[in-house]
Amino acid sequence: MVQAYSLYEGSFSVDKSRKFVPFDPSINAPQDRPGAMFIDVHPFLIPTDAGLVLCDTGLGYTDENGRLQLYDNMYRLGYRPDDVKYVLMSHLHKDHAGGMVTFESGTGRIAFPEAEYIVQRGEWEDAYSGISSSYRTEIFDVIQRSGNLILVEGEGNINNVISYALNGGHTAHHQAFHIHTDDQHYFFGGDVLPEPEEIFHNYVAKYDFDGRRSKALRQEYWAEGAPAGWIFLFYHSKNIAIGRSQLREDGTYRLIDATLQE
Numbered sequence: 001m002v003q004a005y006s007l008y009e010g011s012f013s014v015d016k017s018r019k020f021v022p023f024d025p026s027i028n029a030p031q032d033r034p035g036a037m038f039i040d041v042h043p044f045l046i047p048t049d050a051g052l053v054l055c056d057t058g059l060g061y062t063d064e065n066g067r068l069q070l071y072d073n074m075y076r077l078g079y080r081p082d083d084v085k086y087v088l089m090s091h092l093h094k095d096h097a098g099g100m101v102t103f104e105s106g107t108g109r110i111a112f113p114e115a116e117y118i119v120q121r122g123e124w125e126d127a128y129s130g131i132s133s134s135y136r137t138e139i140f141d142v143i144q145r146s147g148n149l150i151l152v153e154g155e156g157n158i159n160n161v162i163s164y165a166l167n168g169g170h171t172a173h174h175q176a177f178h179i180h181t182d183d184q185h186y187f188f189g190g191d192v193l194p195e196p197e198e199i200f201h202n203y204v205a206k207y208d209f210d211g212r213r214s215k216a217l218r219q220e221y222w223a224e225g226a227p228a229g230w231i232f233l234f235y236h237s238k239n240i241a242i243g244r245s246q247l248r249e250d251g252t253y254r255l256i257d258a259t260l261q262e
């Protein structure tokens with residue numbers, strides 16, 4: 001059985017200013033935001049044998065009370081922020097790192113106080129030094145002080161459920177995660193594999209640190225994971241966010257929604 005949940009934050013439009021503006025298709029039309037890209041945001045929650053795991057933390061979007069929408073989504077599934085034992089960070093761009101902390105009380109506090117936050121050392125250094133405007137350094141001051149930060153390098157295992165692998169591509173020190181639990185193999189490729197369409201439409205993305213590498217990695221992940229039955233988690237998907245392969249009669253694989261079938 002597939003046990004992974006999207007803590008969907010919503011759909012956002014992003015223009016040259018790099019501000020994420022909530023996009024509600026019932027109110028706005030795409031042409032109201034000329035030149036903007038449209039981005040959906042799916043942090044993922046996975047109950048595992050090693051405790052509750054969160055894959056990336058969204059923009060840190062808040063409800064009308066200033067409470068993280070991530071929290072609301074979690075409560076709805078019957079979990080509390082204190083239940084989270086691991087926060088797995090693919091990289092630290094603001095659309096992934098916003099919910100690492102909460103500013104609900106006026107000052108920044110760690111959002112998941114019982115969790116270890118798993119971050120690549122090189123990504124941390126780039127983010128903390130504010131190498132680009134895609135990073136929000138006020139978040140990292142809070143994390144730095146928290147004692148919850150675990151810096152990892154290259155590839156390795158956190159325990160017998162979670163492993164990480166530096167893969168670069170999107171940022172110089174981006175990482176992917178494999179999560180083995182309940183006879184399932186979940187794969188979180190972060191922004192190297194953000195949307196299913198990118199597997200099938202071979203293209204190099206402008207916003208990547210190394211677009212060719214990302215493109216090659218996507219092909220490798222699908223070539224390995226489709227026959228092996230991996231469950232793919234697509235952080236920026238506009239349709240299937242939690243997917244798995246299905247064999248076609250011609251021997252190729254297509255992607256189906258993993259939450260809809262047994």
Ligand SMILES: [Zn+2]
Nearest residue numbers: 093095096191
């Ligand atoms: Zn992203």
